[in-house]
Amino acid sequence: MKLLDLEPARDVRIVEVGPRDGLQNEKQLIPTATKLALIRRLAAAGLQDIEATSFVSPKWVPQMADHAEVMAGLPSQDEFPGVNYPVLTPNLKGFEAAMAAGAKEVAVFAAASEAFSQKNINCSIAESITRFEPILAAAQAAGMRVRGYISCVVGCPYEGAITPQVVADVAWRLRDLGCYEVSLGDTIGVGNPASVARMLEAVGARVPMAQLAGHYHDTYGMGAANVHASYQMGVRVFDSSVAGLGGCPYAKGATGNVATEDVVWLLHGLGVRTGVDLEALVDCGAWISAELGRLSGSRVARALLARRG
Amino acid sequence: MKLLDLEPARDVRIVEVGPRDGLQNEKQLIPTATKLALIRRLAAAGLQDIEATSFVSPKWVPQMADHAEVMAGLPSQDEFPGVNYPVLTPNLKGFEAAMAAGAKEVAVFAAASEAFSQKNINCSIAESITRFEPILAAAQAAGMRVRGYISCVVGCPYEGAITPQVVADVAWRLRDLGCYEVSLGDTIGVGNPASVARMLEAVGARVPMAQLAGHYHDTYGMGAANVHASYQMGVRVFDSSVAGLGGCPYAKGATGNVATEDVVWLLHGLGVRTGVDLEALVDCGAWISAELGRLSGSRVARALLARRG
Numbered sequence: 252m253k254l255l256d257l258e259p260a261r262d263v264r265i266v267e268v269g270p271r272d273g274l275q276n277e278k279q280l281i282p283t284a285t286k287l288a289l290i291r292r293l294a295a296a297g298l299q300d301i302e303a304t305s306f307v308s309p310k311w312v313p314q315m316a317d318h319a320e321v322m323a324g325l326p327s328q329d330e331f332p333g334v335n336y337p338v339l340t341p342n343l344k345g346f347e348a349a350m351a352a353g354a355k356e357v358a359v360f361a362a363a364s365e366a367f368s369q370k371n372i373n374c375s376i377a378e379s380i381t382r383f384e385p386i387l388a389a390a391q392a393a394g395m396r397v398r399g400y401i402s403c404v405v406g407c408p409y410e411g412a413i414t415p416q417v418v419a420d421v422a423w424r425l426r427d428l429g430c431y432e433v434s435l436g437d438t439i440g441v442g443n444p445a446s447v448a449r450m451l452e453a454v455g456a457r458v459p460m461a462q463l464a465g466h467y468h469d470t471y472g473m474g475a476a477n478v479h480a481s482y483q484m485g486v487r488v489f490d491s492s493v494a495g496l497g498g499c500p501y502a503k504g505a506t507g508n509v510a511t512e513d514v515v516w517l518l519h520g521l522g523v524r525t526g527v528d529l530e531a532l533v534d535c536g537a538w539i540s541a542e543l544g545r546l547s548g549s550r551v552a553r554a555l556l557a558r559r560g
Numbered sequence: 561m562k563l564l565d566l567e568p569a570r571d572v573r574i575v576e577v578g579p580r581d582g583l584q585n586e587k588q589l590i591p592t593a594t595k596l597a598l599i600r601r602l603a604a605a606g607l608q609d610i611e612a613t614s615f616v617s618p619k620w621v622p623q624m625a626d627h628a629e630v631m632a633g634l635p636s637q638d639e640f641p642g643v644n645y646p647v648l649t650p651n652l653k654g655f656e657a658a659m660a661a662g663a664k665e666v667a668v669f670a671a672a673s674e675a676f677s678q679k680n681i682n683c684s685i686a687e688s689i690t691r692f693e694p695i696l697a698a699a700q701a702a703g704m705r706v707r708g709y710i711s712c713v714v715g716c717p718y719e720g721a722i723t724p725q726v727v728a729d730v731a732w733r734l735r736d737l738g739c740y741e742v743s744l745g746d747t748i749g750v751g752n753p754a755s756v757a758r759m760l761e762a763v764g765a766r767v768p769m770a771q772l773a774g775h776y777h778d779t780y781g782m783g784a785a786n787v788h789a790s791y792q793m794g795v796r797v798f799d800s801s802v803a804g805l806g807g808c809p810y811a812k813g814a815t816g817n818v819a820t821e822d823v824v825w826l827l828h829g830l831g832v833r834t835g836v837d838l839e840a841l842v843d844c845g846a847w848i849s850a851e852l853g854r855l856s857g858s859r860v861a862r863a864l865l866a867r868r869g
Contacts, residue, residue, distance in 0.1 A: 440863070443829030444788050469781075472822045472859030473829075476785040479753050506859060513781045520752030520782075550781030550815060554749070 261526040263482070263518055264300060266434070266464060266490045267293050267511055269539070270321075271302040271339060273496025275314050277543070283317045287324040289539050293493060294331040296531035298511075302358070305339030306349045322352035337398060341372060346386045350393060357390060358434075359383045360400035361425060363418040364407035367438075371402070380424050387429040399425030400466070404435045404450055405442035412446075415453030423457040432462050434490055437477065440470025440507075444480035451484050464488035467509045469495060469548070474509030475517045482521070489514055494536035495548020510549030512536055530555075570835040572791070572827055573609060575743070575773060575799045576602050576820055578848070579630075580611040580648060582805025584623050586852070592626045596633040598848050602802060603640040605840035607820075611667070614648030615658040631661035646707060650681060655695045659702060666699060667743075668692045669709035670734060672727040673716035676747075680711070689733050696738040708734030709775070713744045713759055714751035721755075724762030732766040741771050743799055746786065749779025749816075753789035760793050773797035776818045778804060778857070783818030784826045791830065798823055803845035804857020819858030821845055839864075 270290050274281055286304070293301050303325060309316035318338065325336050337356040340346040349357050361379045362368040368376045383399075390397045403410075404418045422433045435454065437447065447467075454463060465481040465488070467474045478489055492508035515527045533552045540547040547553055579599050583590055595613070602610050612634060618625035627647065634645050646665040649655040658666050670688045671677040677685045692708075699706045712719075713727045731742045744763065746756065756776075763772060774790040774797070776783045787798055801817035824836045842861045849856040856862055 443826055445830045469859065470863045471825055472778075472781070472784055472819075473826065475781055476788045476826065479785045479789070506862075510781075516780055517752055517782065517785065521754045550778065553815075554779045 260524050261299075262487065262524045264488045265298060265511060265514060265525055265527060266300040266302065266337075266488065267298040267493060268302045268466075268490050268508060269293065269492040269494070269496045269511070271305050271315070272490075272508060273492040273494075275305065275312050276498060277314055279543075280314065281543075283320045283324065285539075285542055286317070286321055289493075289535070290321075290336070291326055292531075292535040292538065294326055294334050296535050297525075297527040298532075299333060299526065300335045300337065303336040303338055305341075306345035306352075306354075307339065307341050319348070319352045322349075322354060325353075337396075339400075340386060342382055343385045343389065346389060350389075350395070354395070356396045356398065357386070358398040358400055359386055359425070359430070360402065361421055362402045362407075363413050363421050364403040364410045366409035367403045367407045370409065376421060380421075380428065383425075383428055391429060396431050397429060399428075399430035399433045400436055401425070401433060402436045402438040404454075405437045405446050406439055408439055413450075415450045418450055419453040419457045422454045422463070426458050426462060432464055432488065433458060434464040434466045434488075436466040436490075437468055440468030440473065442467065442477055443471075443473050444476050447477045448480050448484060451481060451486065455484070460485040461487065464490055466490035469506045469509045469513070475513055478509065478514055478517060479521070482518070482523070493532065493549075494540045494552060496539065496543075506548045510536070510547070510552065512547075512549040512551040512555075516551040569833050570608075571796065571833045573797045574607060574820060574823060574834055574836060575609040575611065575646075575797065576607040576802060577611045577775075577799050577817060578602065578801040578803070578805045578820070580614050580624070581799075581817060582801040582803075584614065584621050585807060586623055588852075589623065590852075592629045592633065594848075594851055595626070595630055598802075598844070599630075599645070600635050601844040601847065602841075603635055603643050605844050606834075606836040607841075608642060608835065609644045609646065612645040612647055614650075615654035615661075615663075615666075616648065616650050628657070628661045631658075631663060634662075646705075648709075649695060651691055652694045652698065655698060659698075659704070663704070665705045665707065666695070667707040667709055668695055668734075668739070669711065670730055671711045671716075672722050672730050673712040673719045675718035676712045676716045679718065685730060689730075689737065692734075692737055700738060705740050706738060708737075708739035708742045709745055710734070710742060711745045711747040713763075714746045714755050715748055717748055722759075724759045727759055728762040728766045731763045731772070735767050735771060741773055741797065742767060743773040743775045743797075745775040745799075746777055749777030749782065751776065751786055752780075752782050753785050756786045757789050757793060760790060760795065764793070769794040770796065773799055775799035778815045778818045778822070784822055787818065787823055787826060788830070791827070791832070802841065802858075803849045803861060805848065805852075815857045819845070819856070819861065821856075821858040821860040821864075825860040
């Protein structure tokens, strides 16, 4: 019996995207039970925001076809009080399915690159924003929170470098629509502390830092450096993926999302509280890496596991 | 025929330690020809400081037993003008052998941890400094430069956290002895931008920043973040190892030295000139990784190679 449900104090919120962003490009279909076990272990390690699945057409993302089953199997609020399980919804149809499945928070995604927007979601940036309007309206009516994602905030696989002002403009529009937070994604991991800082400076002039999240990829090993640079500039929310789940579809064999273990290690080293139990998180990452038959993408996890012997 | 030997302008000097620090713990004996080919490729990629070998007893480090052959086979100054090939010398005997083999620059190594000093070089910190005195005197007489290394500047596998003031004291003593530069090694890679900054602040109060080098390990994925934090504090010399050569003997399976490719990518991203041709360096790293039969420890190399297809 629990005597008290004391939530650990946090200075930074970590949004764990492993179960969705991390798994969505996996070739092998992952059993729903494995996804739910992953989510449960993440919650047990202290993660309070766990992106659970996406309500995208199974034609586009077959790995997320079991979204309703995942939602039905989520831990109860009694088991892990206060944990949020946001889901991705590209359009009103997806939003309605998510709501029917019991989602309490959804996320919409735009790009800061016209070419990427066309290739990824088949419409211009402006059209994507228009498409989100009914979602935001419906969410507001239902009392649900909506998070906005922007991809390619530093570079794009088709356009190259992205102008910070474009990112700022998309971020402003998402917030203006009603998104409570805008997650800034360096989708192909080309950002470094200087280019990330220039981007954040531009965005921060339009949207308060408190409503921004950093979503970095470790493709070029800059994940931790970019989190640190962003933290120095006032960002207090970071997206990451346990074990660095999620490769980079634009550079085969390269790493994807910055690993949650690495972000937690860095932040704890800076004296910043995350509420996450690093050792439990390392166990969780080791378990899912074994399930997927691969080496963890987290250097911290590999070093800590090696140290355990 | 070369028309001009224009050395590319550099804002930061990179000391490549792959051929020595990177290879010294390899179990398989690497042919001298392979070491020399590595050194030649590194020089061709624009590295100007390449640690070539160490004059330690072959009983302790069998991998470096061919030090005299390596020195004899180094590229000529005509081939790569201005390139330095420092070597490690633990004592006067090693120094004399290095000088006889034609070394123009040597390095001595101390620790910031008494326990590590005892286990690694069988003497106290103070005794190790005393042992360096005749080396520094002989080097001065011969007009040779001496670099000082300090290991465990943030943490020690035996003692845990290291007090910055101890590092500052050892650094001051090495400089006082006559070392032109002191390389600060986070031997077990436990440093983060905060602990590295605290260490640099203490050391910088005793030794000018211009005479310090950052020597970081990527064991916990903090290599790039620590280089960035140090650069922000004024450090302009960094040690690194192509392909991240050199595992961590204190955490089996973990990564060692921060990869030169990652440091160069970071610095170029910050607009800082290194004089290094990144693509040529990536080729060099791919080649030595294949020679050793392993995956490169450099995320930048893996991503760039994946991008090439």
